[in-house]
Amino acid sequence: MSDSVETANRALVTPGALVARGRYKLEEGVFREGDEIFSSVIGLVDLHGNSVRVIPLEGPYIPKPGDRIVGMVSEVQFLGWMVYIHSPTPGILKVSEVPYNFDVVNGNLEDILKTWDLIYAEILSVNELMQVKLTMQDPELRKLVGGRVFTISPAKVPRVIGRKGSMITMLKRSVCREILVGQNGIVWARCSDPRKEDLLKRILGKIESEAHTSGLTNRIKSLLQEETGFGEAQATDSGRQEAGW
């Protein structure tokens, strides 16, 4: 049994397309039938080392432990909250997962979080029944106040973050410092100027529709340069950022 690649790396494939044969390690977007490995989604083939996957161009958010997400409290429950996480099943946040000394007897959960509150949380665990547990036990995880929320297709989140965070860093420097990109496709931003929030919305839209193309980072760079007068080169002085408008 020899290992062979049946489609070029970065090729666009559709469900059922033969991607490789042999003993590759399977990651997302592919499945095995005997010796053959097929794509299960429409996406881009990604072969690295002896792993193969197809990066989906569309699709719902599937929570994984460690993912940081932006969610909204949908219900106050017994000793915790149900949280909408933009996924087929909701997340459960127990009061024990929130850094707060909660008085179980006299305390009121709504003093900590109430319905409609936005939170930045982390997926703690997901079981086979897709029951999702959340945690906020980390100083970066918190309730989000003010700002604006945008939704993008979860499949496009990696593009918004960029390789080693390059895209999101560029956005934080040129547009607005407070941007949180949830792995679940919900993005929260709080900018000093509502025009910046509009610009961010346009940029997210552009990334979404052009995620599968190359040269996107440069096009976004040019767009930012036009709109804010700042390019990567000037972005070191964070004090000037606010004055540009």
Add this chain to the structure above:
Amino acid sequence: MEKPKQLIVEGKRLDGRALNELRPITMKVGPLKRADGSSYVEWGRNKVMASVYGPRETHPRHLQESDSAILQVRYNMASFSVEERKRPGPDRRSTEISKVTREALMPALFLGFYPRSSIDVNIEVLQADAGTRCTGINAASLALADAGIPMRDLVVAVAAGKIDGQVCLDLEKNEDNFGEADVPVAVMPRRRNITLLQMDGDLSPEEFSQAMDLAMGAVDHLYEMQRSALMEKYRG
């Protein structure tokens, strides 16, 4: 229309096609903004739109399954889709077609990935000219792929039949009304797994075998059309 004297004249059908020829087909992916996945297919004079919502929470809750998603399919014909205006809403025919369509699509989907949720497929026939259930299955397959639902394979569908005693491919309305048999078939092309098979009329085993040959012979072409339509959304 009264039954024409002949449906086949000198080897050609009334619309000029050969016995093994498909009607002209166009497929488009993603025409609807609100749906998670969508498609629009024109097949001869059939015009069918499909949408997919999901995976999402199941309504009503009691239908949910703990270890996999459920697939709900609704096939509907618009009141204006047929010559004699049809009363709006589901009837027994559309209920049956919804069921067999669902059973045609299920084997292609990795439903186990989304326990307790629901994948909702809507097939809307805007203009009908025989073969709407096959057109609908092709449209649903495209919409499911467009929504990013993981699939083992795409699903194609086509019908074969018999007119004037001869087995042929892809009946249009008059052929369906005045012909002798209609055999819709849905197939997962990679392994030639047949996921829908229906028949009405009168066929000898020989004729049935010929009809299946014709239908299976169209599978690769339809598969290629679906793949191109999906890729065009990202390349075009």
Add this chain to the structure above:
Amino acid sequence: MQEVVEEVKRESIRSLIADGKRADGRAFDQFRELTYETNVISTAEGSCLLHMGDTQILVAVKTAAGEPYPDSPNEGVLITSAELVPLASPDVESGPPLSSDKYIEIARVVDRSIRESKMIDFSKLCLEKGKYVIVVFVDIHTLDDGGNLIDGATLASVIALTACRMKKWELKDGKPVAAEQTQPLPITRVPIACSVAKFGEALLVDTTHEEEIGMDSKIVFGLDEGEHIRAMQKTGSGPWSREQIKAALELARRTVSDLRKKLKLEAVA
């Protein structure tokens, strides 16, 4: 769970509008890009596929011979329906009624504009007084609910009716029969509907479905070519003051006047 994300957007939309802006950058009195095609459904005698931003609506017109209403024995009949199509949005569930009252309202308000403006001369649709008249079916099929369905459905219906080439109905041996030739419907004027949505003190036209989540309520105005009001409907629960209604009517009249110029819809006498 869709409602939860929408609730988040509701607050953002409301604060944007309080700042004088809309999410898509339009002015408060600006309509989205409007395009339409006619005669897209060959099984219907008239049809229109309308695109208004993300909203897509298909309306088809068919005729049949039928009985007149008892109180108008020599007049044709208009039946307007809006089918609940789950294609159009995630909120529409294939089961029973709760979400369908929205669609019933759409059909009835569209019907009101057409009927009250006397768009169709029903007296010309009589085959035999008291026995046979022409029944005109207007079927509204929303394909993609991007908001402002009533205005879109009214416009698409009106265009489909003006484009309609209906079968020539005649009596043969006392029974109605459709001849092969076609003729236009007897149309005297063309109403246009414009909905005005209220967000606090702000008034907006052509709301997107997200804006509709955030609005207090809206009023649909059905206006004829003389800009007389032929139909009105307040939809949604927020209350209005007299001054606000007056301002909304003014806004609707201006908007409709612009739309007429842009679309050049004409009556076919």
